Amino acid sequence: MIFADYFPMWDQLTPAQQEQLSGAAVKRSVKKDVILHNGSMDCLGLVLICSGQLRAYIFSDEGREITMYRLFERDICLFSASCIMQSIQFDITIEAEKDSEVWIIPPDIYKKLMTESAPLANYTNEIMASRFSEVVWLIEQIMWKSFDKRLAAFLLEESALEQTKILKITHEKIASHMGTAREVVTRMLRHFQSDGLVRLSRGTIELLDPQKLENTV
């Protein structure tokens, strides 16, 4: 049963509950850059990620963005079902960062099952606590880490995710992840280049010395 991979307390649901949950889930393919969920007025449902990569971010009135966290294979996206809890009072946007395969569980079904099942409600608590931990980590990064360290960490993360030292990503895109302006990213990347850490060319950033970059973090 595939859903047991997402819900470790699967066998604490009754057979009827298991059937409702798996019966209601809809498989969907999502192309890179497609927005799955857009703010608190939206309520797509829980998204279980089979493959690919999602990004959760917020943005300002001026259109600046910052990535809150990313979701990968076997992760569950909870805030795309923001209507299941009235206290979720913030606007988060979820987009596919890569072509992705997902299961979507409608919010009404999930909410009903959460109301019935303490194990499912408690597991939902654990999912939210995980995201909370990531968001607190983000605040720590923003508040106490200098931008060069944050950028070095981001480049290393990208390199690990894409399994390549030659990143195909624009300075604009990096700025959107990090909540800053493109110029700030470009300036720091040029600084990295003059230190021999990266080589910049049109549309790519090559990591020349990941170890030295690691020491920067």
Added chain:
Amino acid sequence: MIFADYFPMWDQLTPAQQEQLSGAAVKRSVKKDVILHNGSMDCLGLVLICSGQLRAYIFSDEGREITMYRLFERDICLFSASCIMQSIQFDITIEAEKDSEVWIIPPDIYKKLMTESAPLANYTNEIMASRFSEVVWLIEQIMWKSFDKRLAAFLLEESALEQTKILKITHEKIASHMGTAREVVTRMLRHFQSDGLVRLSRGTIELLDPQKLENTV
């Protein structure tokens, strides 16, 4: 029954569960500046605030602080019971900002009841979602709002909480709330003073023009 004020789903608990929860709760007086909970190694329990004011904050290796949110009468502090969820993986500190009266519910009792009761587990989800909303709001403030606006908002909040226009608070303390250095606070307050918004004197900040300060926000 006083606990029904904190737990709106109180009547969905069985009489035995209600008794366990209320029987285990311990009333405690906490003096201003006392630290109730200190990081993830600590696990005091759920704190229900009867009166007073608590502050939840994080700090850097260098000892700089930033306030994540504040808790008031009738609020529940969940992260002081961080051991009830394994996914709570961050260090938060909870201190009394004023002399406070609280009920403390031991974490093991609460965890047991949450495991049994879907209504309690779901209500715990709502508490966490509320804090999550506050923390996302904080990120928005840090990322997109200029420091003058944040400081103006902080002074107005303090004035409302203390019900006075003459704030007895040090620049150092404000810096700890806002995650910045004392010098930055002092510089901006002097700027406010020269604009006729505040009057600074030893240990106090008087709000001369709250309306104009409001317009700054």
